[in-house]
Amino acid sequence: MEYLSLFVKSIFVDNMIFAYFLGMCSYLAVSKNVKTANGLGVAVIFVLLVTLPINYLLNKYLLQPGALAWLGDKYAALDLSFLSYIVFIAVIAAIVQVVEMVVEKFAPALYSSLGIFLPLIAVNCAILGGSLFMQERAFANVGESAVYALGSGIGWYLAIVALAAIREKTAYSNVPAPLKGLGITFITVGLMGIAFMTFMGIKL
Amino acid sequence: MNTNSNTYTVVYSTILVMVVAAVLAFAASSLKSRQDDNVKAETISKIITAAGLYEDGCDAKTVYSQNLVEAFLVDAAGEPVGKLAEGEVKVTSDLKAENDNIKAGKSVKLPVYKFNVNNEVITVLPCYGAGLWGPIWGYVALKPDMNTIAGVVFDHKGETPGLGAKIATEPWFREQFAGKQIAKNGEVVAVSIIKGGAPKGDINAVDAISGATITSQALDATLKIWLGQYKEYIAKCAQPAGEDCCEDECECETSENQED
Amino acid sequence: MDANMKETLLKPIFKGNPITVLVLGICSSLAVTVQLQGALVMALSVIIVTGLSSFVVSLLRNTIPNRIRIIVQLVVVAMMVILVDQVLKAFAYSVSKTLSVYIGLIITNCIVMGRIEAFALGNKPIPSLLDGLANGAGYGLILVVVAFVRELLGSGTIFGLRVIPQFIYDAGYVNNGLMILPPMALILLGCVIWIQRSIQKDLQEK
Numbered sequence: 001m002e003y004l005s006l007f008v009k010s011i012f013v014d015n016m017i018f019a020y021f022l023g024m025c026s027y028l029a030v031s032k033n034v035k036t037a038n039g040l041g042v043a044v045i046f047v048l049l050v051t052l053p054i055n056y057l058l059n060k061y062l063l064q065p066g067a068l069a070w071l072g073d074k075y076a077a078l079d080l081s082f083l084s085y086i087v088f089i090a091v092i093a094a095i096v097q098v099v100e101m102v103v104e105k106f107a108p109a110l111y112s113s114l115g116i117f118l119p120l121i122a123v124n125c126a127i128l129g130g131s132l133f134m135q136e137r138a139f140a141n142v143g144e145s146a147v148y149a150l151g152s153g154i155g156w157y158l159a160i161v162a163l164a165a166i167r168e169k170t171a172y173s174n175v176p177a178p179l180k181g182l183g184i185t186f187i188t189v190g191l192m193g194i195a196f197m198t199f200m201g202i203k204l
Numbered sequence: 205m206n207t208n209s210n211t212y213t214v215v216y217s218t219i220l221v222m223v224v225a226a227v228l229a230f231a232a233s234s235l236k237s238r239q240d241d242n243v244k245a246e247t248i249s250k251i252i253t254a255a256g257l258y259e260d261g262c263d264a265k266t267v268y269s270q271n272l273v274e275a276f277l278v279d280a281a282g283e284p285v286g287k288l289a290e291g292e293v294k295v296t297s298d299l300k301a302e303n304d305n306i307k308a309g310k311s312v313k314l315p316v317y318k319f320n321v322n323n324e325v326i327t328v329l330p331c332y333g334a335g336l337w338g339p340i341w342g343y344v345a346l347k348p349d350m351n352t353i354a355g356v357v358f359d360h361k362g363e364t365p366g367l368g369a370k371i372a373t374e375p376w377f378r379e380q381f382a383g384k385q386i387a388k389n390g391e392v393v394a395v396s397i398i399k400g401g402a403p404k405g406d407i408n409a410v411d412a413i414s415g416a417t418i419t420s421q422a423l424d425a426t427l428k429i430w431l432g433q434y435k436e437y438i439a440k441c442a443q444p445a446g447e448d449c450c451e452d453e454c455e456c457e458t459s460e461n462q463e464d
Numbered sequence: 465m466d467a468n469m470k471e472t473l474l475k476p477i478f479k480g481n482p483i484t485v486l487v488l489g490i491c492s493s494l495a496v497t498v499q500l501q502g503a504l505v506m507a508l509s510v511i512i513v514t515g516l517s518s519f520v521v522s523l524l525r526n527t528i529p530n531r532i533r534i535i536v537q538l539v540v541v542a543m544m545v546i547l548v549d550q551v552l553k554a555f556a557y558s559v560s561k562t563l564s565v566y567i568g569l570i571i572t573n574c575i576v577m578g579r580i581e582a583f584a585l586g587n588k589p590i591p592s593l594l595d596g597l598a599n600g601a602g603y604g605l606i607l608v609v610v611a612f613v614r615e616l617l618g619s620g621t622i623f624g625l626r627v628i629p630q631f632i633y634d635a636g637y638v639n640n641g642l643m644i645l646p647p648m649a650l651i652l653l654g655c656v657i658w659i660q661r662s663i664q665k666d667l668q669e670k
Binding site: 018019020021022024025028029082083084085086089090093094122123124125127128129132133136176177178179180181182183184185186187189190191192193194197 | 484487488489490494495534535538539542543545546549550564565568569571572573574577645646647648649650651653654655657658659660661662665668669
């Protein structure tokens with residue numbers, strides 16, 4: 001029940017795009033058609049799902065105040081949390097590289113559809129944002145952080161596919177010239193965000 | 205030099221990591237005491253806000269030390285187990301550690317702050333628990349009868365803005381606690397936070413924030429757990445003179461009469 | 465050289481604004497535009513981080529092994545961000561609390577990496593520093609404009625001070641609660657782009 005509630009909330013209520021604006025750069029750049037949006041969305045879900053539990057464990061056993069207590073009392077007072085940004089981003093960059101190589105070797109078909117998006121993801125704010133929110137929200141165990149990762153990833157995926165579908169349509173609309181392209185896309189995302197806010201009162 | 209050779213890459217990254225780590229460790233350790241001071245100052249201003257001493261622009265630390273009668277630690281049996289040094293407060297991370305002890309069933313050392321406010325002794329007790337997204341915590345100020353609430357203040361780390369985050373920002377939510385009672389028929393029951401509105405005249409309940417179901421439930425549970433931990437201490441204080449737990453506060457003695 | 469410097473400094477503010485023209489760095493920051501104070505601190509942090517990271521990477525540009533280029537850049541940027549974060553926690557604690565994770569997200573702000581890749585890797589340290597500062601400023605400008613409108617219309621305040629007089633409220637005016645909600649930041653940004661592209665017709669798409 002806890003997991004289900006966390007899952008639904010991270011998809012709809014605390015949506016990475018509509019509530020926190022995370023991953024906007026690639027969101028706007030790669031949402032011109034549904035097919036590529038689909039590829040990037042799947043890649044984001046995947047990378048979130050891999051990096052978040054790893055960063056969770058690192059945070060728990062290495063970074064947070066008192067995390068080194070398992071090494072002995074001598075280390076219990078150490079607080080390495082000031083290193084968390086650099087550790088998180090290094091893990092993300094490394095995982096993205098490893099994932100890229102593994103996928104290329106063992107699933108060439110998947111690689112040819114995802115491949116070009118993977119390097120982009122290292123600097124996608126949604127991934128680092130996921131890890132930072134995970135740290136701030138102090139999840140109880142690895143399971144919760146994995147569920148949160150899956151939910152946020154799916155939320156991001158839904159958002160990019162939906163926007164791509166809308167942009168395919170608005171390409172044929174009669175938009176005022178200064179608003180064409182970027183301007184109208186921002187406004188569309190804003191309106192989608194307002195629509196997503198109806199999920200706010202959700203009870204589980 | 206060949207910047208693409210393996211040796212160069214390895215040596216380069218090793219040096220880079222060492223330099224970066226050294227710079228950051230230096231910055232973190234030299235700024236640490238200032239940062240801790242900030243955390244402490246914030247805790248102090250929360251505590252005096254709960255006690256009703258905070259005014260805009262006042263110097264929280266001075267107000268705190270001027271009005272503080274005493275600050276000490278009690279265990280679950282209500283016995284004092286230590287004093288807090290001059291100006292020392294238990295910050296959120298300390299409360300987290302105690303909360304872990306409560307959950308694990310270990311012995312606890314919980315802080316109690318007593319202030320002199322308009323010639324009344326106001327007791328401020330902390331609480332700490334898990335909200336929807338992260339920790340939530342707060343301070344409950346009790347009047348001399350150790351039953352009526354004088355004021356509360358809550359804070360959180362990452363509740364949803366506009367929903368759960370309102371426990372910290374909405375004045376009406378805080379204000380409705382004042383005058384409520386934490387005991388019912390002599391038992392400490394804390395204050396219930398009721399979705400859809402508390403029944404009129406219920407002295408032990410307040411309205412929840414609509415839409416913020418999980419945060420409200422979490423706050424409700426947090427208050428029950430923490431005030432429950434203090435129940436022996438509260439009971440001792442509420443007893444007539446002769447008990448040493450209250451030490452020099454005679455105000456506690458009168459509480460029996462007020463309670464019924 | 466002087467004219468070049470001026471161009472480097474001024475272009476990113478308006479004509480080549482990183483947000484509205486290059487579409488970089490929208491990610492981490494629109495959530496901090498509810499209040500002007502947070503937006504201003506965020507803008508200053510980004511200016512400092514882009515400036516200093518560009519400067520450092522430009523100093524190192526001939527020594528960085530190509531294979532680990534991205535990671536080296538990320539490490540430099542992350543170091544700057546951690547320094548800014550530590551300083552904020554020490555000297556502006558309440559602001560750093562409201563900005564929470566968004567300071568950390570400057571690391572993945574595309575402006576920083578974008579300017580390093582596009583400019584600092586091929587230019588001398590001083591112009592790189594200026595380019596970084598100017599791009600940060602162009603970014604900050606948009607942030608402050610959006611925050612100004614949102615705080616004024618959403619809460620009736622500027623820097624937390626009430627500016628809409630009481631008699632207007634008495635006459636029936638209410639603050640626009642919609643402005644406080646996250647989606648309005650995007651819609652306002654759309655409007656900023658609309659205005660800019662009406663003035664500079666060559667930026668219009670298609």
